[in-house]
Amino acid sequence: MKRLTLLTGIAMLFCQLATAQEIENKPFGDYLEKLNEDSPVTDTLVFDFPNDGKLLLLFNNTEYELSDLEEKFGPVLKKTTAFPEFKTLIYRLSEDYPQTKVDAVILDLERNYLPFVDQLILDAIIGMDYTGGDFTPEIGARVKFNFRKFGIGGSVTNKIYFPDRIDGNVKVNSNWFANLEYSWDRSDPKSNQGNMFGVGILFNESKSQLFTGTTMQVFYKRRVSKDISIQVGIISTENFKTFYPTIGIRFW
Incomplete structure (x- = not known):
């Protein structure tokens, strides 16, 4: 040069x-x-x-x-x-x-x-939320197209609910959401993992014990360290009549 x-x-x-x-x-x-x-x-x-x-x-x-x-x-x-x-x-x-x-x-x-190659990224999702007064572990998978200045993709997540025990038995209630996600990071030229905004809809085949009727969620996730992110959001259920704020942690 x-x-x-x-x-x-x-x-x-x-x-x-x-x-x-x-x-x-x-x-x-x-x-x-x-x-x-x-x-x-x-x-x-x-x-x-x-x-x-x-x-x-x-x-x-x-x-x-x-x-x-x-x-x-x-x-x-x-x-x-x-x-x-x-x-x-x-x-x-x-x-x-x-x-x-x-x-x-x-x-x-x-x-x-900086030279940049568009990428297809597959991620696992593991975390824990506080949803409407209950702790709800969350697992799932994500596929994302990562471009130079932003990423866009989708995920399927299961917000797991543990209802009260009946006769001492523990039951697990799955709540499956399909999500569209957009991510960006103005502070890192090599990554778009810093911020994420998403919107999702519940698509359970079996009846949910935590949500009823049409149920949707919106959320924002902020990366706070290499391996940890904080996620906040809100879930509307009962055909948009009831709203649950959520806050949680995600592990990368």
Whole structure:
């Protein structure tokens, strides 16, 4: 990868203003103009790629050292090899706004330009919920298509209910749901496991002892560690007359 560093003042400020609409991480509203007034562009760092693409970083030299930026972006650009051909990507750097911070720009480059192969993923589902006053273990299976910025798929889950004992006998009541799921993760360029939203419908062939009539659920799952997620949701039953809030844990 060939690097070219340009240090300019007024000329590059003019360039930056002229290309303001093309900045990939432009702050909202008139904040870019405010940023240029408070901390004008004095320097640039340009990376040239073999496919005639370029990465142009605009910054103020009182906020960043050129050598530090080269050190931070160099290793990232060796991995992010899926840059578009014949196009210049322009990023404004400043620690004043979330999307212009160096770490945010690096994450954006990784999410957009790391080589990525679409995947078909099969998962097992194991967890425990608190549903309407009862603890309900949940097991199931999931199939998901994992794309660069999101995942979409479906699952079949069994919310297991243990009714009161009769004559000392323990009975297990299965409650099978078919679910559609959408997942995303803005903080991890290699995964879409961080967040999931889903909606499902009960399709039991045998009578459920926990739900009656048309029963549907919606849920949101948030990954809190490598192997654990927290899931919250709500289940409507009795033809949408009764609602049960749910909260639980899922093991990856």
